[in-house]
Structure formats: C-alpha cells, structure tokens
Amino acid sequence: MVPSQKNDGLGPPPLRDDTHIFGLSNLAAADAAKVLVANRLLSNVLRLLKAANESGVPFSLENPRSSRLWLVPELLNLAHEAEAEWAHVDYCQYQTPWKIDLFFAVQLAASAAVSSRLHRFPEEM
Numbered sequence: 001m002v003p004s005q006k007n008d009g010l011g012p013p014p015l016r017d018d019t020h021i022f023g024l025s026n027l028a029a030a031d032a033a034k035v036l037v038a039n040r041l042l043s044n045v046l047r048l049l050k051a052a053n054e055s056g057v058p059f060s061l062e063n064p065r066s067s068r069l070w071l072v073p074e075l076l077n078l079a080h081e082a083e084a085e086w087a088h089v090d091y092c093q094y095q096t097p098w099k100i101d102l103f104f105a106v107q108l109a110a111s112a113a114v115s116s117r118l119h120r121f122p123e124e125m
Helices: 029-054 073-081
Strands: 059-064 085-091 100-107 118-120
Touching: 029 059, 029 073, 073 100
Parallel strands: none
Antiparallel strands: 059 100, 085 100, 085 118
8 A cells, every 4th residue: 555645845735645535634625626526536436337236247447556546445345245356467558667556456257368367355455
C-alpha cells in the first residue's frame, strides 16, 4: 500500500490518504469538487460491475497497484462475492525503460497464459 502522502511543497496537496479513501476533509473547494466527481465515477463503476456480476457477465477492472481504489470496501466485497481473481502486471509500453505497476480484478474464465498471473482473492491483497 502507498503510505499516506504528505505535501512537501513540490506538488499539489494530496486529496486522499489510506484512512480517508473518499477524500480528506480539509480540501479546498476546487479539490473537493474533483474528489466528488471521482467518487461519483467510482459509484457508477461499482454499480456496473455489480450488474455485470449479477447477470453472469465477465468483467475486469484495472488500476495502478498503488491506487487507493483497491482499499474501497465495496469493491473488495464485490470482488469476493464474484470470486474475482487478481492479476499483477508490470506494463511497459513501446519499449520504454519504465514500467507501470498495474493490478487487475478479473472475473472470468482465465486462459492458461493468464491464469499463471492470477491469484485467488484475497491472498494478493
């Protein structure tokens, strides 16, 4: 997990931390508005994933491994109910020297090529 962020004056102040995953209470109005929009988007994504699961439709959700998305209780509960698998990949695009550390929650029948990267909930978390 990413440690709580501190504002070192070199960038914008944090909008969330591991304890306040839906937003810090002391945000400026513009930052609070950004958090509200992001939280509404999350709510819609969770509704879609729940509908997909209830309808037997496979789904996948991807975000950086360090994202606080993976701390959201409703998402973790849904992943558990859906018997989702977790996939961790280091994504490198166009032969760049850097990699993006991604994490997937996947609810589908995994192919042999993918299944070696999947882990049953919640061992990876």
